[in-house]
Amino acid sequence: MLLAQFIRDAARQLEALYPPGEARSLVARLVEEVQGVKDYVAVLEPSLEAAPELSEGLARLLDGEPLQYVTGVQEFYGRRFRVRPGVLIPRPETEILVREACVHALQLPGAREHGSGALSGPRVLDLCTGSGCIAWSVALEVPGARVVGVDISDEALAVARTQNPAAPPSFPARPGISAPQFIEADVLGGLPELPDGSFDILVANPPYIRESERAAMHRNVLEHEPALALFVPDADPLLFYRAIAGHARRLLAPGGWGMVEINEALGAQTASVFESAGLQNVQILPDFFGRDRFVSFIL
Ligand SMILES: C[S@@+](CC[C@H](N)C(=O)[O-])C[C@H]1O[C@@H](n2cnc3c(N)ncnc32)[C@H](O)[C@@H]1O
Structure with missing residues (x-):
C-alpha cells in the first residue's frame, strides 16, 4: 500500500x-x-510504499494500546526512553521533579567540579523508579551524581537497567557521568540494603491513584498500563508516602533534600505525612496546570 x-x-x-x-x-x-520519515514525505513522494510493519502498529493502536508501547519509545527530559507493556510510560509532569532534583544536586559539592578531579558527587535515591526515567535523567544531567533506583517490578527493572538514553542524538555525555544502579526491593519494606544517611537527595513517584478514581481514567491507561504502578487502596491511599517519609528520615544525610510526586486531591494530607515524620520545610508544589502535584522537604 502507498504511504499516503x-x-x-x-x-x-x-x-x-x-x-x-x-x-x-x-x-x-x-x-x-x-518508517523513519515525516508524514509529509507521503505528499512529496507519492509513490512511496508504506512499511509493512505499519499495519501491525495500526492494529495495536486500534486495540487501544498507547502509541508509546507500539513504538517502544517515550521522550522524557529531552531524551528517548524505552518503554514496553508492564512499565509505566513517563509523564511530562514528572519532568518538574527531575528539574528540581537536578537544581538541588548541582548545588551540592562534587557535582560541577567532578570533571576536574572531585572524587564524589551527590548521592541520589529514586524510589519506585519504573523505567528509570528519573534516575537516568539525573545521572545524565549532574556530573558526578551516584544514583540508585529501586523498584519491586522485575519487568520495570529490566527496562531501567538497559535504557540507553545518552545515546545519540543526546550525546555528547559529559565527563563524570555514570549509569544509575538499580535494585529490586519493596519500598513498603525497610530497604535494609541501603545504609543509614547514605543519600543527599531522595525522589519518588510512587503509585498514588485511588482505586475509586479508575472510573475517570482513559481506557488505554486502564487496559494497558500496569496497575501495580498506578493504584493504591482507597482505605489507605498514602501508604507509600508513610514508607517514603520513614526512608527519608533514615537514608538522607543531615540537611538532605527530597521531593515526591503526589495525588492532586491529597496535597495537604500528603504534606502532613512528611511533617508528622519530622521532616522540615515541607512544601506543596504545583504542576503545569497549577494542581498540587509535588511535596518537597528537607531532613
Ligand atoms: C507511578 S510509577 C513511577 C515510575 C517512574 N518513576 C516514572 O516516574 O515514570 C510507580 C512505580 O512504583 C513501582 N512499585 C509499585 N509498588 C512498589 C513497591 N511496593 N516497592 C517498590 N516499587 C513499587 C511500580 O513498579 C512502578 O514502576
Whole structure:
C-alpha cells in the first residue's frame, strides 16, 4: 500500500477511538518511528510504499494500546526512553521533579567540579523508579551524581537497567557521568540494603491513584498500563508516602533534600505525612496546570 493511502486510512479508522486531530497526529508519530520519515514525505513522494510493519502498529493502536508501547519509545527530559507493556510510560509532569532534583544536586559539592578531579558527587535515591526515567535523567544531567533506583517490578527493572538514553542524538555525555544502579526491593519494606544517611537527595513517584478514581481514567491507561504502578487502596491511599517519609528520615544525610510526586486531591494530607515524620520545610508544589502535584522537604 502507498504511504499516503495508509496515512489516510489509518487516521480515519483511529477516529473511532480518538478526536480527528489526535488520530492524525498518532498516525504521523507512528510513521515517523516505524518508517523513519515525516508524514509529509507521503505528499512529496507519492509513490512511496508504506512499511509493512505499519499495519501491525495500526492494529495495536486500534486495540487501544498507547502509541508509546507500539513504538517502544517515550521522550522524557529531552531524551528517548524505552518503554514496553508492564512499565509505566513517563509523564511530562514528572519532568518538574527531575528539574528540581537536578537544581538541588548541582548545588551540592562534587557535582560541577567532578570533571576536574572531585572524587564524589551527590548521592541520589529514586524510589519506585519504573523505567528509570528519573534516575537516568539525573545521572545524565549532574556530573558526578551516584544514583540508585529501586523498584519491586522485575519487568520495570529490566527496562531501567538497559535504557540507553545518552545515546545519540543526546550525546555528547559529559565527563563524570555514570549509569544509575538499580535494585529490586519493596519500598513498603525497610530497604535494609541501603545504609543509614547514605543519600543527599531522595525522589519518588510512587503509585498514588485511588482505586475509586479508575472510573475517570482513559481506557488505554486502564487496559494497558500496569496497575501495580498506578493504584493504591482507597482505605489507605498514602501508604507509600508513610514508607517514603520513614526512608527519608533514615537514608538522607543531615540537611538532605527530597521531593515526591503526589495525588492532586491529597496535597495537604500528603504534606502532613512528611511533617508528622519530622521532616522540615515541607512544601506543596504545583504542576503545569497549577494542581498540587509535588511535596518537597528537607531532613
Ligand atoms: C507511578 S510509577 C513511577 C515510575 C517512574 N518513576 C516514572 O516516574 O515514570 C510507580 C512505580 O512504583 C513501582 N512499585 C509499585 N509498588 C512498589 C513497591 N511496593 N516497592 C517498590 N516499587 C513499587 C511500580 O513498579 C512502578 O514502576
